[in-house]
Amino acid sequence: MVVSATQVKKVGVIGAGTMGHGIAQAYAQEGYPVTITDAAKPALAGVKDRIKSNLKTLAREKLVPESAIEETVARITVVDRLEDAVRDTDLVTEAVFEDLSTKTKIFHEMEKFCSPECLLASNTSSFPMTEISAQMVRPERAIVTHWMNPPYLVPLVELVPGEKTSEETYKTAHEILVKIKKVPVKVQKEVLGFLINRIQTAMNREVYHLLEIGAASAEDIDRAVVTSLGFRLAFLGPLLVRDLAGLDVTCKVDETILPELDSSIKANRLLKEMVDRGEHGAKTGKGFFSYTPESIAELIQERDRRFIHLLQELYY
Ligand SMILES: NC(=O)c1ccc[n+]([C@@H]2O[C@H](COP(=O)([O-])OP(=O)(O)OC[C@H]3O[C@@H](n4cnc5c(N)ncnc54)[C@H](O)[C@@H]3O)[C@@H](O)[C@H]2O)c1
Known part of the structure; x- marks a missing residue:
């Protein structure tokens, strides 16, 4: 019991x-x-x-x-x-x-x-x-x-x-x-990383790769994701987004793009080098961006403020 x-x-x-x-x-x-x-x-x-x-x-x-x-x-x-x-x-x-x-x-x-x-x-x-x-x-x-x-x-x-x-x-x-x-x-199967960490890791592998090959700056990659995928995914799931786009189009695009994507099964080289240099992100003052204790506090406050607005708009 x-x-x-x-x-x-x-x-x-x-x-x-x-x-x-x-x-x-x-x-x-x-x-x-x-x-x-x-x-x-x-x-x-x-x-x-x-x-x-x-x-x-x-x-x-x-x-x-x-x-x-x-x-x-x-x-x-x-x-x-x-x-x-x-x-x-x-x-x-x-x-x-x-x-x-x-x-x-x-x-x-x-x-x-x-x-x-x-x-x-x-x-x-x-x-x-x-x-x-x-x-x-x-x-x-x-x-x-x-x-x-x-x-x-x-x-x-x-x-x-x-x-x-x-x-x-x-x-x-x-x-x-x-x-x-x-x-x-x-989560019906005990898959390693459950749902969200798997999905997030798959996306981030390509994000690090795009940064590594110089496809865009760190600021622009983040801006592009926030203003498109992030904007939509706040209330539309990725499968519903594909249904709305059309699965025929999705299938064609996948066949063209998938062979080009990073398929590495190891942590990204750029990421590893940063970690080895002690650049562990906000907590060390440097990651993909630079931080001061004051800027981190401001960022977290602003993050929470916006999360609260999203919660109020979409959930309460
Ligand atoms: N940080 C995240 O974003 C996140 C998200 C989801 C899940 N998790 C998971 O949550 C767990 C905690 O992560 P976190 O980010 O809070 O880590 P954290 O390092 O901030 O906190 C872990 C705490 O556990 C304490 N601790 C360690 N051994 C202990 C013991 N034997 N008895 C009592 N306390 C002990 C440590 O002193 C520490 O304060 C991990 O399993 C992590 O994978 C983390």
Whole structure:
């Protein structure tokens, strides 16, 4: 037996990094008391301030009332130990580093301290639940719920059952995500990278290649994608876009272009060289573009402001 969605009264989160703090926020915003833990003290120390700062942006854009800021933060309890984060909870989401043995160990540990009915979810970006739950006594209550960054704003959560995940677990996970205003999508096969990371990686392979061969500047490639694919894909799926364009035309274009596309099965050379030079993107001040701490803060604020407008326009 696993809890039903209506029986979920308290939520736990393991890992308070980029995703963990945002997942905790998403549940707390919808009224759930949340207990969160992390192995690193600095991550734990900053988690409430981080959530408060996110909420201030949401309040400024009128997505939540001002009064929700303190109420939401008050629903979050920060604890030092995993056992305290999972005890008395009905649903736990794990969001620690993407390392299979760490995740497998955590799922094994969680079972020792949580109730027998508690649903256990992983936010892994790539590992199948069948592997993560390998050492579990009751793997039927485990499921991948793959959120996207920032988790308190992006609607999609991919739901990926493992070989032993029960229908009941899938149903609870689905219902609870709908209840907190997310859009769950079932991934029927445990394909590596699920749906979105596969699609994104396929597109990015060609993006890096176009940059590498000098087809256009980094600024222009981004501008072209944002003002065309991005504009359309905000509410039309890629398959619907093709139906509207005509499949006969699509088929002809594919046959001409596909042989020209990058088909490499290794990370792009340009990308690797940048990584080796320590250019890891915004967090190091340099990636495809350059950043200062101030410009990153501005960019993130502006990103969230626009995401909120999209949410208001298309989802609420
Ligand atoms: N960042 C993204 O855009 C994104 C999107 C979807 C899914 N994910 C997945 O979410 C998970 C977390 O990613 P992130 O970006 O939040 O990483 P992160 O590095 O920001 O945070 C991970 C946190 O886990 C903590 N941690 C590590 N081992 C732990 C343990 N044994 N017990 C408790 N805490 C531990 C770390 O101290 C760290 O604070 C990964 O599986 C990742 O693949 C990330």
